[in-house]
């Protein structure tokens with residue numbers, strides 16, 4: 001996996017103070033996408049063991065408490081990204097069970113592959129769906145068009161009969 005940007009302290013991508021990773025690779029090609037430079041999975045910086053270590057360290061930084069990790073892009077659920085992202089989200093939840101994980105994807109929750117679902121099982125808040133320019137809505141928090149959903153998976157999991 002490659003990534004475009006890593007922000008060790010971020011207050012605009014999710015609730016609270018966060019670490020945010022923008023990965024490379026997206027196959028949705030939404031018209032009007034503001035991040036088209038992230039589409040090519042070969043662009044950006046190599047995501048290495050050291051990158052993962054850095055994120056884990058930053059999340060544990062007691063000088064500036066982070067509420068959690070945000071994963072965006074590009075698409076963290078792009079097929080080539082799944083191994084690295086799954087390893088990361090598992091490690092974050094094992095190391096810091098009280099920190100939350102937000103993930104932005106162009107796929108819809110209902111359309112996820114088995115492997116994408118494995119990642120999402122560790123995610124607390126999912127923003128799903130492609131950006132659709134004709135549904136652009138600047139009043140929405142953390143998403144650009146009204147077809148995109150902000151799904152609180154933690155709440156959903158607590159509901160009876162929920163089976164992702």
Ligand code: SF4
Nearest residue numbers: 026029030033074106
């Ligand atoms: S899913 Fe996101 S990054 Fe990918 S094309 Fe659509 S808006 Fe751009």
